[in-house]
Amino acid sequence: MDNQPRTAIVTGASGGIGRAVAARLAADGLAVVAHYSGNRQRAEDVVQAIHAADGRAIAVGGDIADETAMSGLFDAAEAEFGGVDVLVHTAGIMPLAPVADLDLEVFDQIQRVNVRGTMVVAQQASRRVRPGGAIVLFSTSITRLQQPGYAAYAMSKGAVEALTLILARELRGRDVTVNAVAPGPTDTPLFREGKPQQLIDTIAGLNPMERLGTPQDIADVVAALAGEMRWVNGQVLYANGGAA
Numbered sequence: 001m002d003n004q005p006r007t008a009i010v011t012g013a014s015g016g017i018g019r020a021v022a023a024r025l026a027a028d029g030l031a032v033v034a035h036y037s038g039n040r041q042r043a044e045d046v047v048q049a050i051h052a053a054d055g056r057a058i059a060v061g062g063d064i065a066d067e068t069a070m071s072g073l074f075d076a077a078e079a080e081f082g083g084v085d086v087l088v089h090t091a092g093i094m095p096l097a098p099v100a101d102l103d104l105e106v107f108d109q110i111q112r113v114n115v116r117g118t119m120v121v122a123q124q125a126s127r128r129v130r131p132g133g134a135i136v137l138f139s140t141s142i143t144r145l146q147q148p149g150y151a152a153y154a155m156s157k158g159a160v161e162a163l164t165l166i167l168a169r170e171l172r173g174r175d176v177t178v179n180a181v182a183p184g185p186t187d188t189p190l191f192r193e194g195k196p197q198q199l200i201d202t203i204a205g206l207n208p209m210e211r212l213g214t215p216q217d218i219a220d221v222v223a224a225l226a227g228e229m230r231w232v233n234g235q236v237l238y239a240n241g242g243a244a
Contacts, residue, residue: 004031005056006133007081008226009073011035011064011121012091014042016188017138020215021088022046024223026055030086033077034059037091056081064091064117067124074124085133086226087125089118092138092156094190096149107152114156122167122178131175134226137164139236141184144244157182161236168234177233179225184240186213209241217241 008025012018013034023046026032032050034057036043043059050057060076062069077084092114095106118137125135139157142150160180168178185191185203191212192200204212221239225232238244 004082005029006085007031007033007077007083008086008088009033009035009077009084009125010088010090011073012037012089013046013059014039015090016190017183017186017215017218018088018090019046020219021090021222022057023049023053024216024219025086025088025226026050026053026057028223028227030226031056031081033057033073033080033084035064035073035091036061037063064089064121065112067120070120070124074128078128083130084125084128085130086136087121087129087134088136088222088226089121089125090138091117091121094153096153098149099151102152110152110156114153115159118160118163122163126167126171126176129176133176135167135176135178136222136225137178137180139164139180139182141182141238141240141244143182144238145184164236165234177225177230179232179234180236181218181221181225182236182238182240183218184213184238184243186215186218188215207241207243211241213239213241 008030010018010022013022014036022032022034034043034046047057047059058080060073062073137160139160142154143157164180
């Protein structure tokens with residue numbers, strides 16, 4: 001292990017926050033397994049950018065709610081880089097609708113991806129992350145902001161927050177930390193989709209910092225949790241510039 005870099009799996013690495021996290025961890029010297037679900041080319045772009053900066057990375061696909069696929073994701077990391085030291089689980093979905101209008105099939109899909117998917121990935125990480133490692137899950141500041149239209153999504157992320165401290169305590173003696181990052185409004189393509197610029201400006205203006213978060217802001221928090229910030233464990237960190 002002395003001759004090998006630490007290795008991070010980043011789920012959802014083809015997305016805005018996941019891409020920034022993968023790039024930041026690679027810049028910090030970790031080998032990166034860039035996971036994707038449906039967009040292989042964007043994950044390959046992440047890998048190519050890491051390679052161009054003299055980093056090490058591979059792209060691996062799979063359904064995060066499928067235990068066989070996620071076991072294969074960890075297998076690929078171990079085969080390519082020798083083991084897993086960090087798991088960052090950014091993958092998730094965010095369909096929005098008022099409770100009265102919510103399609104329950106969509107509700108079930110949200111829970112499958114965001115709740116079951118987190119459990120499946122966390123289960124693999126709890127078994128396979130090496131001592132000295134870190135598990136970083138993703139919640140959302142919506143669990144505090146509690147805005148209309150976000151009920152199903154907030155419910156799914158409340159489950160992630162419940163898992164975080166329990167798993168940290170279950171890993172007693174393993175020297176593996178477990179935390180969740182809860183971003184506020186972050187300037188990604190997913191956030192901007194379907195929103196007029198006036199609404200985006202209004203949301204940004206509500207923040208004490210008078211701007212949206214950036215994927216790099218979130219990646220900085222993840223990098224700290226994945227690195228030397230070992231005394232923070234079992235916590236939910238609201239990375240939102242003071243929005244909630």
